[in-house]
Amino acid sequence: MPVERFSADHPLWDSYLTHLDRVDMARWVVDMDGCAKPDIICLGAIVEDSVAGHITLRVQDMRVPVPGRDDAQTTIPGADGLPLRETFINTFAVDVEYRRQGHGRALQTAAIALTKALGCYQIRSWTPFETPVNYATMIALGYAVHPALTTTEHGRTLGGVYFIQTV
Numbered sequence: 647m648p649v650e651r652f653s654a655d656h657p658l659w660d661s662y663l664t665h666l667d668r669v670d671m672a673r674w675v676v677d678m679d680g681c682a683k684p685d686i687i688c689l690g691a692i693v694e695d696s697v698a699g700h701i702t703l704r705v706q707d708m709r710v711p712v713p714g715r716d717d718a719q720t721t722i723p724g725a726d727g728l729p730l731r732e733t734f735i736n737t738f739a740v741d742v743e744y745r746r747q748g749h750g751r752a753l754q755t756a757a758i759a760l761t762k763a764l765g766c767y768q769i770r771s772w773t774p775f776e777t778p779v780n781y782a783t784m785i786a787l788g789y790a791v792h793p794a795l796t797t798t799e800h801g802r803t804l805g806g807v808y809f810i811q812t813v
């Protein structure tokens with residue numbers, strides 16, 4: 647089940663963009679020029695020379711929020727004293743007709759391997775409560791489940807779950 651890293655110079659990049667449009671997630675991944683947004687890592691699942699699924703991630707320092715100061719967060723030192731880093735899942739989807747064929751699992755497995763290769767401590771995502779299939783997938787993959795509230799960029803507070811796996 648081939649999963650490859652994608653960027654604008656990949657021969658199937660147009661197919662990647664078309665898939666992102668089909669699953670309505672392009673706005674989270676690409677800029678106006680059709681290139682991946684800065685710091686977004688793109689992986690894609692290929693079926694018969696076209697893209698049938700994707701996961702995108704970014705690498706970030708793990709930070710502890712400081713109450714009342716949104717802009718001031720402290721990093722968490724790892725065992726070597728350097729700030730702990732993680733990958734955070736930005737988007738994840740498989741085209742409807744290719745679901746339940748193992749592509750989601752293959753994408754997650756590749757993302758976990760990449761997280762480890764990048765020297766990160768963990769992989770994490772946040773998902774709203776209204777996506778039970780994603781919950782089933784993440785739990786099947788062994789992720790820990792941390793129920794939590796989050797505030798969207800528009801100031802709405804939503805209930806959902808952080809899925810976390812140390813690598």
Ligand SMILES: CC(C)(COP(=O)(O)OP(=O)(O)OC[C@H]1O[C@@H](n2cnc3c(N)ncnc32)[C@H](O)[C@@H]1OP(=O)(O)O)[C@@H](O)C(=O)NCCC(=O)NCCS
Nearest residue numbers: 738739740745746747748749750751777779780782783786
């Ligand atoms: C979540 C999603 C990416 C899973 O992709 P997928 O290719 O169907 O997943 P897989 O076939 O690899 O399934 C892996 C495991 O997850 C679980 N799972 C997946 N879909 C499931 C479903 N509909 N019901 C129950 N369990 C399910 C199963 O345990 C499955 O293993 P199995 O098939 O051996 O039983 C896909 O359903 C999807 O695109 N959903 C809509 C977008 C979305 O919710 N994205 C995440 C939030 S942004």
